[in-house]
Amino acid sequence: MNFPWHIVITLAWRNLWRNYRRTLIMLAAIVVGVWSMIFMTAMMRGMVDEMIRGSTSTLLGHAQIHHHLFRDDPNISNSMPPPSARLKAVLAQESVVAWTQRVRVPAIISSERESLGVSLVGVNPHAEEGMSFLADSIEAGRHLESPEDKGLILGARLAERLETKLGKRVVIMSQDPDNNIVDRGFRVVGIYETDPSNIEKQFVFTGLNTAQQFLNMGEQISEIEILGQNYRDTDSLIAPIQQAMDAGLSLEPWYEIDSYLGSMLPMMDGFILVWIVVVFIALSFGLVNTLAMAVFERVREIGLMLALGMRPGAIRFQVLAESLMLLTTGLMLGNLLAWISIVPLESGIDISAVGQGLEMAGMSSTLYPSLKIKDMFTATGIVIILGLVASLLPAWRASRLEPIKALTKT
16 A cells, blocks of 8 residues: 555644644744854854955965965065966966065064054055955055055054154164165055054055065065955865975965964854754754644544554654644744845944954954855754654654554543
């Protein structure tokens, strides 16, 4: 005899709504639980994405090329030659969105009132557009006009600490490749502001050629920053570049350069999984109780179906079908509610009230929730699997009832 699928499914749906108040309460709990899973996941994804976007636009990029000793000892003696023609050809491929070369050295900046340690960065202003925050962060004055520009751009907080301003002259002091002290006066031509604002106290910018002349470096540079299509997929970006590099150079992805930032992605994936499991474990108690009560109320009915010849497997399937219908309905409504509540917020949430704490984590004062289809499928899959597992006990107990005892039960 064929298994009566359509009959069992019809009975399961009707049984689910016999006690509609209990079903609606459980359904509401599942909807709120699924919504909270996805909403919190989107918020956390947004926080991590913002941290990584902010850091990769802060002179980090998706990968960097250095002299092989530069990471351990970032001084001017560990600089490298400009990219070869072979390397430039690889950097012109579609997998590379943009790239730039820089000089970056530790230095001392002095005004007439204060002296502070900074990082002097020589840049090509045209190549920096789209690579870093600098071009879009000028709040006063002007941007650098060319690699030969002899002006200096300071962060707003650094200018405040130095008690200097636009148009003033400051002195930069550093070392050349022969370990001789070099110093030079620069006129402040621009002031930038950016999130997180602690960057404003760290970096000062001038033209690339100007920095090379000041430091007696010739054509040597400190680093090449590379921006790819996706910060999550750096393997396809790095492989062809490594083959084109000269000996003595090292290529490292962003998550190796900033190991703290790199640890955020696997930690976030683990957190999301734990969060979903914990929320549903709490929901599963209510689900098991709902199904157990439904079975208890229908003991005589189940006994009658068994006495009339329905197989125990059909009884188990019926209870599991009730659970699956309840879970599926809750998941659809919960996912819809999450989508409705998250999409309007993707334009940004102002969280400047906790801005100082966010600066320590490398985040800006605006949070952009990130709703990913992968996370919705993950939550859906885990809820269905764990829900069916939690429903096995009530289903097993229903199928194990003895027809005579069940029919005589009052």
